Amino acid sequence: MSKVKTSRSNSWSRRNTRTAYLFLTPWFIGFACFTLFPIAFMFATSLTNRKLNGVSEYVGFANYKNMFSSDIFWNSVKVTLFFTIIMVLVTTIWAVIMALLLNQKQRLNGIFQFCYFLPSVIPSVALAYAFRTIFGKEAGLFNALLSLFSGKNVAINWLYNHNTVYLVVFFITLFTYNTGQMMLIFRSGLSDVPAELYEASDLDGAGAFAKFFNITLPMISPLVLFNAVNGCVSALNGSFALLYPLTGEGGDPEGMTQVLSLLIYKEAFSSMKVGYACALSVVLFIIAAFFGILLFGVSKKLVYYEN
Secondary structure, eight states: OOOHHHHHHHHHHHHHHHHHHHHHHHHOOOOOOOIHHHHHHHHHTBBBBOOOOOOOBBOOOHHHHHTTTTTHHHHHHHHHHHHHHHHHHHHHHHHHHHHHHHHHHTTHHHHHHHHHGGGSSOOOOHHHHHHHHHHHHSOOOHHHHHHHHHHSSSOOGGGGGTTTHHHHHHHHHGHHHOOOOOOHHHHHTTSOOOOHHHHHHHTOOOOOOHHHHIIHHHHHHHHHHHHHHHHHHHHHHHHHHHHHHHHHHTTTSSTOOOOOOHHIIIIIIIIIBBBHHHHHHHHHHHHHHHHHHHHOOOOOOOOOOOO
């Protein structure tokens, strides 16, 4: 009798497994067609001197040799790493601050949340052109306000000045979709922190900073990891839509904002060197993988899970 039950159990288990794989088949097909194949094709193309018109010839690792001997490439890698790290830090910290403010039970919180998130749903290109107008030299709104309050004619080209370009770019990132999305996620996580933990800390006489670093931050640390990973992906892959309208494909001034995505576009569509651009894309893929491995490695020691 037990053998019959075991046989039936195994039969149901195999049937459920087949059913599960059947439902997963569309995902496997999509993953193979739209992820694995493009990655493999990109690497294969990086071993050729393919042009934009489709003409190509196998050159081995010549693109990589030329790339690693290029000062422009190394400057772009440096800018990419700097931009990614600072953007993730700035947007994550700002999103946490906004979420903490929204978590306070005050009037008009919903309106404030809507007004802050509204720029996040605007396309990045439109947002970038709007800020380009604001921080322009001749007819820039920001220069006009400074001239009005200072009584002097202010004509600073904020986006093409070595001393101000990074300040402006990272200020603009505070209003991107990524930051607004982070804020909503943190806002949801803060509401799930058990109130009794704060009540116990009040009895112990803990201050606001002690509560944040000993209760709030550990409880939302999984969300910090999630938003940091998304922020890295957004900084590496989505920076093109923000930086290209602001500083052009050259990452002016003097390549200070020329992240790898801008350099890839320039080499592929301006210089028409698709094979070389694919080699750059492989490096960008490796950098993204490095950040992912690093974040998940650090999370094992810093992220708190209740279970």
